[in-house]
Amino acid sequence: MAKKKTIYHLTKGLRDRVDAFIMRFSLLPDQALFDPYIMQWVRDLERNWERIRDEALCMATTDIPSLGEISPDHGRIAADRRWRSFFLEGYGYKRQENRARVPTTAALIDRIPNLCTASFSVLEPGCHIPRHRGMTKGMLTYHLALQVPADRENCWIQFEEGDRLHVCPWTAGRSILFDDTYNHEVWNNTTDTRYVLLIQIRRPCRWPARLLMDVFFQGVRYSRFVQDIRKNLDRRGV
Template identity: 85%
Template sequence: MAKKKTIYHLTKGLRDRVDAFIMRQSLLPDQAVFDPAIMPWVGMLERHWGEIRDEALRVGVNDIPSLGDISPDHGRIAADRRWRSFFLEGYGYKRQENRARVPLTAALIDRIPDLCTASFSVLEAGCHIPRHRGMTKGMLTYHLALRVPDDRKNCWIQIEEGTHMHVCPWTDGHSLLFDDTYNHEVWNNTGQDRYVLLIQVRRPCRWPARLLMNLFFTGVRYSRFVQDIRRNLDCGS
């Protein structure tokens, strides 16, 4: 039986052309890891990280579905069902029932301009996310560490940039901002779960690229990739 192609494979040629245009119009350099302070809203989240953490922990890991169960397009990288995602918003769709459980977090992410997605991402003890890359240069990925295992050196993300490897353990209350189109891999080789607030925002660009990104993200909004997640979340709610 032929392997079912995901949105990543089906849109590769289009994404490569879109990415090349975006980077010609980008206000940021083409690099893997950024100083989170370039985003003016980061300080707001860091000031409230303890309250965001408390809301995430009150949800409870058993009420957070495995990403692989709700997103077929994540396929291989979400085969380890110990990677869990509590979605708050994605491509213009808000999960109102989830937001109602974390009202402060919901109010804070509503203040972030150019938001694409927002979720609590949980790596249970022993979880590994294999090497992969994201969908488009049009987004940057942000992590606010909420609960990091005590053995933090054994819970990290590795991001490739040419021959250089950025090895980034998380620290409670601290931020990480990166371009996920660079290959990256994640490990939690500890006996505790790791929680982060995971945000994706549009890359700052000049207006021609912003217009193109509007079209691209509208296409993603109505794609099978997003609609499958919505349908599976609805079935599980």
């Protein structure tokens, strides 16, 4: 039986052309990692990181589904069911029942301009997310570390940028901002669970790239990729 193609494969040719156009008008350089403080809202999140952490940790891990269960398009990278995601918002759809459980976090992410997605990302002990790259340069990805294993050097994300390899362990209360179209890989080789607030925002760009991104993200909003996640979350009641 033929392997089911994901949105990543089905849109590859289109995405390459869209990415090239976006980068012509990007206000940021083409690089893997950025100073997170170029985004004004980052310090607001960091000032409140303990309150965000407390809300995240109030939920039992069993209340947070594995990403592979709710997002078929994540395919092989979410095969390890120890990677869990608690969705708060995605492509204009708000999970109101989830947001009601974390009101401080919900209020803070509502202040973030050009938000694409927001979730708590949970990496259980021993979990490994294999090497992969994201869907589009039209987004940047942000992590606010909430709970980090005591052996933090053995829980990290790494990025490939040409001949350089960036290895980034998380630090509680601190931020990482990156372009996830660079190949990256994640490990939790500890006996503790890692929690981060994961946010994706639109890349700052000049017009007309902003117009193209409006069209592209509207397409993603109504794609099977997003609609399958919504249906699976509704079915599970999370």
